[in-house]
Amino acid sequence: MRTATMEFEPTRRHFLSMGASAGAMLALPGAVRAASGITDMRLLAFDGDRLLTASETLMASPDGGRSWHERPTPAPFSSIATHPARPGRVLAGLAQEGVAVSDDGGATWLRRSEGLAPGEVTAVIVAAGNPNMFYVAIRGDGLWKSEDTGKTWSLAMDRPWLDEAERDPLALASVDLETGMGGIWIYAGTEKGLTRVPDCFCRWQDVQPGNAMDALVTGDAPPAEAPLPSDEPILSLVSAPTAPSTLFAALPSGVWTSQDGGVVWAHKAKGQGRAVAVHPTDENHVVAILDGNLKLSRDGGATWTTIAVA
């Protein structure tokens, strides 16, 4: 088992970056450093009440995004996930390969990549019903699963097949809605729209209203559908822990939300959407990165305000 507690594993890129950062630190006050670091962030997650944002670095805010504190990272992140029942646990997909896990809010990290296929981890998620179960998507490979916080991994499923080709999941969400197969759903956002697979991993399938089998048998007309745009990549996807059928997605066209598990979507905020996160105890408390700014909504995406970074 290849696990090690890490502070930093600096590469040449890190070294140069750190040198540049050190220069900036001498010249700029702390608040300005934090503010400039936020603007290029691509990832968001709530860890309890703390807000995390990351890309090359990880930053944590204890006050809703007004102030930020940088955390060490083992390598540049490509994706992050947390779990409402396990504050402090952060699962990070690494841009080059592998994952890292922190159980102290990002202060220290363990690499958990043994047995995992090589390649960029494009998306990670912690299972809604089990904070020890992780799923990660690896570019060009597939969806992998660990039932022991990343100590061991196994291939769960190949990549979804959409528009005549396999597509990399760019975002994953563990959606605590029953599949009818004794489990729940894993949703994946791709460059060609949304898809989902039951956690028994029988098959990727379109998001459909209600129970497809019942509709088939009764002959009822299917409810209306309003899917996400299929010609835009889904860059971020979350299910509200307090209302799992409430989903939020960030796309280049903005922030979208669904109240019915992904069948009908509404365009809630226009702009260059990059990431979205929902508070673990309030499905109306949403934070998004939109046009490079940190945006806050306390009404489920109906209205947004820009968070002023101190």
Next chain:
Amino acid sequence: MRRAATFGAVAFALTAIGFGVLAEPGLDNGSVSGLSFLGESVTGADIAAGEALYAESCASCHGAELEGQPDWRRRLDNGRMPAPPHDETGHTWHHSDRNLFIVTKGGVGAIVPGYESDMPAFEDILTDDEIADVLSYIKSTWPDRQREFQAEVSANDKGDL
């Protein structure tokens, strides 16, 4: 169950010997204890018939030992998924009796519209009773944990055929 007279007594006796290790016939009418399909009891004869039908119609893809096709989690070149195992290493035991019956009879597209699969619909190949026998046979091979899980999934599936 439905078609107990289909196979001869000799075939039944031979198969029942082997099956006794997996599921225990315990009722006066020959029903197998702890095993049902779509709410009906299953007999050793049903399972024997299902095993023979499985060998004829299913084993070429799903494997003689229900092991599935190699590397079954990886997509084939045609974009479709290989035949999964039907033993406890696969996902069959996550599906309700009703789900399994509909998929076998109508193909995967019957529950996931538009889904492309190499598995045919068996509605013109096997009768409903034969499909039930095949699925009863598959269920009879599962360990207790998988059988209990699947029984609960089936009990929670309130839909009709």
